[in-house]
Amino acid sequence: MAAATAKLRLAASAASETDLVVDNVSMHFDTREGRVTAVDGMSFSVERGEFVSIIGPSGCGKSTVFNILGGLVGGYEGKVSVSGETITGPHPSIGMVFQEESTFPWRTVIDNVAFPLEVKGVAKAERYDVARKFIDMVGLAGFEQRYPAELSGGMRQRVAIARTLVFEPKILLMDEPFAALDEQTRVLLGDKVLAIQQELKQTTLLITHNITEAVQLSDRVVIMTFRPGKVKRIVNIRLPRPRQGDVVGSDAFGRYVAEIWNDLREEASRGMAESEAGARKGRS
Template sequence: MAASTARLRLASSQTTNDLVLDDVTMRFQTREGTITAVDRVSLSIERGEFVSIIGPSGCGKSTLFNILGGLVSGYDGTVSVAGETVSGPHPAIGMVFQEESTFPWRTVIDNVAFPLEVKGVAKAQRYATARKFIDMVGLAGFEQRYPAELSGGMRQRVAIARTLVFEPKILLMDEPFAALDEQTRLLLGDKVLNIQQDLKQTTLLITHNITEAVQLSDRVVIMSFRPGKVKRIVDIRLPRPRRGDVVGSDAFGRYVAEIWNDLREEASRGMAESEKGALGRAGR
């Protein structure tokens, strides 16, 4: 399967691009000196596309997530949303985080309706909208439950519905299923994929999980170990809709193996770097 070698496009060449990073570099100052987290990353995501970024720990995945979401500044390069250069949070972008983010004192419907409450939407209207997205994530009937009464996967679905309720055109997700078991990850991945297809959202997923990346994505971006660079982009040419049986197919397995071959090399570099650092600290 051929990887994409010409998909690092700029907004000027594709008017359908929703999200573009152009030559983005981010450096942090530490006690050990300057660390380059991401180095000259250029990537464009087309409208309605589902793209995953995968790489070893320390490759700058979450840094890119925070840059795209407008949560950090001080980087070189540019970020564009629908052709508009941005430097902070953008109303077209919704974010789902890895950490537990439901409000324990609020019911499911009040959790989901919260962004609309902040905007001053009338109670009847925000509840009607919240119910639509609660149903979309498969939680109809749980509107009056509290987070403590739900499983981890259900709480994450509440968080996703709360992000979707203001109908962002672009959805960013940072390891949203990391705390879940493999079966729940796959089932919730199916749900997210159905929602993305229904809403025609542009979606970027940060993940460590190769199976998850192949299951959900149109393209998988493989990052190198620090400094994080785009090592390769793999086009996932599996039919949509992606039903559960595709995970057991030979084609699916070949994509997983192909991505792992690249990822193993970078993960090995990261492990060697960590061991070297540990030995250095022990010798002080």
């Protein structure tokens, strides 16, 4: 009896360490050409404190998955749960960082970052104290009174990340947040994101099309097929942590990039072939 109880406790403990579960999720859209399946039977999980990336060819449904997890769209099949709780819309445990530049140009850095706390009615002094903590964490101490127009693209994206972090979400979702940045800035900002993730021990899910970024940041990489998007394979990234940008030059890193590229090339080629066939059909 005691052994059985111990096993149950162990199982409960293991279950509680899974922050996010995506269970057989499918999404369909009705178009003028008929019904399109964007995502088909996606299943994966993200453990507490884990960094997982989703990567796939253009049009595979990555952003659809992001919008489903963030509660921005409904009408999908399957189930999404956070710490065992099924969610059907936006969840307070989930914070989101978008690809598009999302700072308020008329507000200073500190007022941008403190905005969510202002909406919640937090007193000015208190919200500024919290905002400064996260401004410092993203490496923007000294820029509190600057406006977005005075900052580089990478700095503005750090403001957006800090603004999301003031919620102190359990899970951070990021949809290609570095897509508009040059490669050097992407790698350096990736270092900063990793440092923050390790400091906060935050569960993070990144949507990306950049293989280098996925390998640099992730514990695991979920590779999606071309439309309809399914899980083709999940790659465990066994590179040491703490992980810095210089790992990009290692032989092990290169092998992971090549491995993932082989899968992506197959799916991207299939997508290109379908697009070309559709174009030929349209001209006939």
